[in-house]
Amino acid sequence: MTGWIPDDDWRTIVAHTPIVSVDLLVRIDEGLLFGKRENEPLKGAWFLPGGRVHKGETRTEAVHRVAREELGLDVEIVESLGAFEHIYDTADVDVADGKHYLANGYVVDVVGGELRVDDQHADLRVFASPPEPVHEYLKNYLHAADSLPEWP
Template sequence: MTDTEKPIPDEEWRTIVANVPLVSVDLVIEHNGGVLLGKRENEPAKGEWFVPGGTVFKKESRTDAVHRVAEAELGESVVIDDCLGTYEHFYETADIDGVDSKHYLTTAYRCHFDRNKPELVGDKQHSAFRIFRPPFDELHPYVEQYLNSR
């Protein structure tokens, strides 16, 4: 485990989330004429179909974070095609006791899988993965922002 991968103790993480925006990356993975979304199992956006993503570690570039998140959440590698920009996300929920909201500054990257037939492993954050094809409707507003900027 490198210095960037050491878990932050719970109390310190609670203080960080309660007081500062989190720097993160989101992966808009295009595949088979659509975009891969996962059904979220944790807050924020629990129960919503959302793009894979995660926080950026200290001393980790955003593009390195994209590759780490793809491997960790999907068990697959991705190729970055484009940066869609940086977005600000505000949630009125959090997955931390005593914290009632989360604020993210997230950079979205348009990507595709390194292999034509990926075998998604998944993780504890998602109960399922699915390819969504246009027209995109009734998706989380933040996901719609990404899809409208592609």
């Protein structure tokens, strides 16, 4: 299972279907790891690492794959935050109505690996409080997380 979808097929999917994805609240030391996005939606913004769930892959399998592929990390799931609706006006492909995610949030701890930046992010950084401006979708995750009591 590679997860690769040809560009024309991906454009059709984004134009007509919500994307099932996972977003990771990665706890490192006294903070959370954020990535500065290279792609739309939210290009240039600090947001959580994440990615789509591949066909035949469980959400928890996707959490571990995304952590390895995007961050170089092995993680342990601490808390499942449930599903969230994310609807954006922009997308990574040229479509009229933006992008719609059914995003599943997870709090995770790092148990191994070596942090590295991939092509999805311009930078990765640990923050002790949310980076400004705080996107409403990020606020929703932080409010739902019982395992992050020190975060507003």
